[in-house]
Every structure is written in structure tokens, then in C-alpha cells.
Amino acid sequence: MSDVAIVGVGMHPFGRHDISGMEQGAFAARAALADAGAQWSDVQYAFGGSAAAGNADTLVSTLGLTGVPFINVSNGCATGGSALISAYNAIKAGAADVVMVIGFDKHPRGAFDPQPSDYGIGDWYGQTGMMLTTQFFGMKIQRYMHEFGITRETLAKVAAKAFHNGSLNPNAWRRAPMTEEQILESTMIANPLTQYMFCSPGEGGVGLVLANTDVASKFTDKPVLLRSAVLRSRPFGSFEVFNPSLADQRGNSPSVAAAKAAFEQAGVGPDEVDVVQVQDTESGAEVMHLAECGFIEDGGQEDLIRSGATQLDGSLPVNTDGGCLANGEPIGASGLRQVYESVVQLRRQGGARQVKNEVKTAFTHVYGAPGISACTVLSV
Amino acid sequence: MTVLTETVDTTARAIEAGLFTWPAEQPRLIGSRCKACGLVTFPSTSGCSRCTADDTEQYLLATTGELWTWTVQGFRPKSPPYEGPVDFTPYLVGYVALPGEVKVETLIVGVGLDDVKIGMPMELVIVPFHSSVTDDALVTFAFQPVSAARPAVFTTAANPSNTGA
Numbered sequence: 001m002s003d004v005a006i007v008g009v010g011m012h013p014f015g016r017h018d019i020s021g022m023e024q025g026a027f028a029a030r031a032a033l034a035d036a037g038a039q040w041s042d043v044q045y046a047f048g049g050s051a052a053a054g055n056a057d058t059l060v061s062t063l064g065l066t067g068v069p070f071i072n073v074s075n076g077c078a079t080g081g082s083a084l085i086s087a088y089n090a091i092k093a094g095a096a097d098v099v100m101v102i103g104f105d106k107h108p109r110g111a112f113d114p115q116p117s118d119y120g121i122g123d124w125y126g127q128t129g130m131m132l133t134t135q136f137f138g139m140k141i142q143r144y145m146h147e148f149g150i151t152r153e154t155l156a157k158v159a160a161k162a163f164h165n166g167s168l169n170p171n172a173w174r175r176a177p178m179t180e181e182q183i184l185e186s187t188m189i190a191n192p193l194t195q196y197m198f199c200s201p202g203e204g205g206v207g208l209v210l211a212n213t214d215v216a217s218k219f220t221d222k223p224v225l226l227r228s229a230v231l232r233s234r235p236f237g238s239f240e241v242f243n244p245s246l247a248d249q250r251g252n253s254p255s256v257a258a259a260k261a262a263f264e265q266a267g268v269g270p271d272e273v274d275v276v277q278v279q280d281t282e283s284g285a286e287v288m289h290l291a292e293c294g295f296i297e298d299g300g301q302e303d304l305i306r307s308g309a310t311q312l313d314g315s316l317p318v319n320t321d322g323g324c325l326a327n328g329e330p331i332g333a334s335g336l337r338q339v340y341e342s343v344v345q346l347r348r349q350g351g352a353r354q355v356k357n358e359v360k361t362a363f364t365h366v367y368g369a370p371g372i373s374a375c376t377v378l379s380v
Numbered sequence: 381m382t383v384l385t386e387t388v389d390t391t392a393r394a395i396e397a398g399l400f401t402w403p404a405e406q407p408r409l410i411g412s413r414c415k416a417c418g419l420v421t422f423p424s425t426s427g428c429s430r431c432t433a434d435d436t437e438q439y440l441l442a443t444t445g446e447l448w449t450w451t452v453q454g455f456r457p458k459s460p461p462y463e464g465p466v467d468f469t470p471y472l473v474g475y476v477a478l479p480g481e482v483k484v485e486t487l488i489v490g491v492g493l494d495d496v497k498i499g500m501p502m503e504l505v506i507v508p509f510h511s512s513v514t515d516d517a518l519v520t521f522a523f524q525p526v527s528a529a530r531p532a533v534f535t536t537a538a539n540p541s542n543t544g545a
């Protein structure tokens with residue numbers, strides 16, 4: 001069976017902009033094509049999506065009416081990851097040799113106002129004030145801290161690292177570093193999480209050009225192998241957002257299954273990974289996802305993070321571009337941003353944020369409502 | 381934080397029918413139990429998320445349990461869907477583990493930020509819900525620490541003895 005390579009990456013900077021989400025998607029797609037030295041007419045299949053900025057397939061009127069099959073993907077926070085998996089499978093299946101993936105979005109300040117009926121929940125849940133993702137994040141890390149001895153100082157360290165990395169990333173939204181004290185003393189949003197421990201809805205776009213490894217050399221002499229791309233929904237007993245009740249019996253998060261399958265499919269283990277991007281919707285999520293994805297045992301994060309291991313010069317750099325905390329979360333683009341950053345790190349093109357150690361293998365993890373997770377393993 | 385001093389009007393309407401028994405001497409949350417594997421869920425569902433069977437029966441949940449986790453809602457949620465008072469006061473939410481049954485997500489009353497603790501014994505209470513969209517008297521469910529004073533229950537003349545201690 002064919003192997004899959006990423007031969008071009010492009011990004012429209014994250015943040016807030018005066019142009020539409022769709023235009024940010026077109027910008028990213030063109031940047032990815034330019035990076036690959038490819039033309040839009042080389043693309044044989046395309047997958048794309050946004051949660052709130054329009055139908056991705058209408059980008060053909062901007063990029064060119066080549067007749068390319070273009071499939072819109074809509075899968076909540078895993079929209080980008082799902083588009084990538086679709087592209088990966090298309091190449092694996094032999095349906096195309098050159099495939100474009102585009103994710104973009106544009107959310108206004110304070111966006112994301114989910115309604116209970118969209119999640120199969122009674123109206124009372126929203127009426128009485130329980131339909132908020134922030135509550136879930138607060139309650140999940142609160143329980144985790146109680147069980148495994150994680151401290152609020154560690155949550156602040158995660159956010160401080162994100163803003164530091166963001167300050168070194170010209171495409172990031174939040175470019176100002178912040179001290180742990182500033183983070184701890186900012187407004188309490190959902191105990192134990194403060195304002196600067198949370199990411200915000202934002203804007204941005206990412207494009208990726210994928211190719212069958214047989215033809216990858218046409219575009220680049222430095223292909224990055226996409227070793228696996230896996231999506232999982234939640235298993236029984238997991239603790240997810242928007243659940244009026246949880247089972248008495250506790251089960252794993254969908255991230256556990258997605259990461260395990262991604263590593264198995266790639267034939268590598270977590271101990272072989274040199275750089276990690278995990279979903280950090282808030283700083284507690286980064287802490288918990290490191291364990292759910294198999295990089296550390298539950299509770300080990302306290303020492304790991306205090307030791308500086310997750311920083312750019314550490315042994316396991318995490319969220320090297322500033323993650324969601326410094327980049328915001330344009331839903332359709334967010335998961336693809338992690339893949340873009342992995343490619344940048346594998347090519348050693350990170351500039352000021354390039355990790356110190358050698359990078360041969362990278363890992364990405366995206367997580368979203370109502371309990372989905374998508375992971376990839378990449379290598380050079 | 382909300383501390384219960386309010387009177388509960390038993391003629392008030394439940395925020396949603398089928399969520400808890402009301403009016404009742406001892407209100408209970410209404411869940412369901414899978415006839416095949418015994419899984420308890422809340423609110424009631426017709427299918428089972430554990431064994432995938434589709435035959436369930438009504439099951440009234442225990443009224444006491446332990447606080448499993450909690451957080452504070454520090455800002456007024458967006459309307460819609462939120463219909464609480466326009467004049468906002470932060471409130472606590474959490475999951476209460478009902479042993480051997482299910483963990484229920486709930487508003488938490490009768491305790492403040494300084495005293496709320498994972499593991500504290502909790503009990504079900506029915507509390508007034510001050511709606512910003514209707515003048516109707518509404519009630520919803522919440523949990524409070526077992527040691528907290530019970531809300532006074534105002535009843536119609538038919539049942540004057542049903543007063544909280």
C-alpha cells in the first residue's frame with residue numbers, strides 16, 4: 001500500500017483579521033501550494049471544512065475551476081483532523097496521488113453558544129446554566145488535581161510556556177509573554193481555571209498538500225511522512241462535555257484510544273516522539289492529554305512540567321507554537337495548525353521557536369465536543 | 381454564592397416535566413435503568429450506552445451522595461439558552477456521585493467557595509428558579525451539603541405539615 005507524505009504547508013496567521021474566513025483559507029491553500037512548488041491544477045482531490053465560515057468547497061471559485069472533487073468535512077472540533085484523515089485514506093486507497101486539505105474559521109469574540117437540543121439534551125440544561133464548556137474544563141481538571149496531586153502552579157506554568165512560545169511565533173495571535181503570577185491572578189472563569197488559562201475563539205487558516213510517497217519527490221526533497229491519522233469517538237464511561245450525568249463506572253477518554261491506535265498504526269511508541277502538540281483549550285487539558293496520549297503516567301506531569309521538560313529546550317517539547325492558548329481556536333483550522341507546526345519542527349524551520357533537540361518524530365492530538373479525538377504521527 | 385434562605389412554593393412548576401417527581405413529600409430525580417445490564421442514567425433514556433439494549437424502565441435516583449467534582453460559574457452565561465436572573469450572582473455546579481447509580485451534574489447550593497470540597501456528603505433539594513423570561517414560579521433541582529439548613533417548603537393548606545426542618 002502507498003505511504004503518505006506532506007509535501008507542502010501553508011498558514012494564514014491566527015488572530016483577528018479584517019478578511020473573511022474563506023479568504024484566510026484561500027491564502028493558506030495558496031501558501032501550501034507554493035511551499036510544495038505545486039499548482040492547484042496538480043491537486044486531484046480536496047477535503048476541507050470550517051465550523052462557522054462557510055462551505056470549504058466554494059474555494060474552487062477562488063483557486064480555480066479545475067473540476068477537482070472537493071468534499072466538505074464538518075466534524076466539530078475535529079473538522080481539520082477529519083479532513084486530514086479523509087485525505088490520508090484517499091491516498092492510501094489509491095483514489096488520488098496529490099490531495100489538498102484546507103481548514104479555516106472565523107469566530108467573533110465570545111462565539112460558541114451551543115444549544116442543548118443540538119446535543120440531544122433537554123432545554124432545562126441550558127436554562128439553568130449548565131450548558132457551558134468552561135464548566136466541563138473546570139470540573140475535569142478539578143477532579144484530576146484531586147486524584148493525582150496536580151497543583152494550580154503547574155496549570156500556570158503551562159499557560160506561561162504557551163505565551164512564551166507564542167511570543168516567538170510570527171503566526172501566533174497572543175505574542176506577549178505573561179508571568180505565572182499574572183496568569184494565576186487573572187479573573188477566575190471556572191475554578192481552578194483563570195482567564196489566561198483558557199484559549200479564545202479566533203480566526204485563521206491552514207492548508208496542507210499531501211502526496212503519495214511515489215510522487216512526493218516531484219515536489220520536495222524533504223517530504224514529511226504522515227505515518228498515521230486516527231479518529232475516535234468516546235467510549236463508555238468517559239468524562240465529556242455536556243453530560244447531565246456520568247456513569248458510575250469510569251472509562252477512558254477517546255484520546256486514549258485515538259493515541260494508542262495512532263502509535264500502533266505508525267509502528268512507533270510515545271517514547272520515540274521528539275515533539276508533541278496536544279489540545280490545550282485550557283491549561284489543564286494539556287496536563288491531562290499528556291497522560292491520555294501515553295507520554296507520562298497520571299500525576300507524573302507535576303514533576304515533568306516543573307523540570308522544564310515540556311519547554312522548547314526540554315526533552316519533550318509540547319505545543320511549540322504556543323498551542324490553542326497563544327493561537328486561539330478557529331475550529332476548522334486548529335487541528336491542522338498542529339500538523340503544520342509538526343512539519344515546521346521536523347524540517348527545522350521553527351526559527352526562534354525551533355526545539356533544541358533533534359526531531360525525527362512528531363505527534364499531534366486534537367480533542368473536542370462531544371467527545372472526539374484525532375491523533376497523527378509524523379516523521380522524517 | 382447562593383445560600384438557601386428562600387421558600388419553595390409547592391405550586392411552582394418544575395423547570396421540565398419528567399426530570400424530578402414534583403410536587404412530592406420527598407422529591408426524587410427521575411432516571412432510567414437498563415433492563416438488560418442495570419445501567420442507571422439521568423435523565424431517563426430509551427437506550428443503553430453501555431450494552432446498547434433498547435429496553436429501559438423508570439428508576440428514581442437516591443437523594444444523597446458525595447460531591448465528585450465542582451467548579452464555579454463566574455460570569456453570566458449567554459442567553460439563550462440561559463434563563464437565570466439578569467442580575468447575576470456566581471454559582472457553583474458539580475457532579476454528585478450517587479453510590480452504585482450514577483453521577484449527576486447539578487447546581488450546588490447551601491455552600492460557598494471557601495467550604496466546598498470534593499467528597500462532601502450532599503443531598504437533593506428543590507429550589508426556586510428565578511427566570512428572566514417568565515413570571516411563572518419555577519423550581520429546579522440542586523444538591524446541598526447534608527449539614528446545610530433545609531429550605532423552608534411553603535405548601536398550600538392541603539399539606540401544612542410538609543415543612544423543612
Ligand SMILES: [Zn+2]
Pocket residue numbers: 414415416417418419428429430431432433
Ligand atoms: Zn444496558
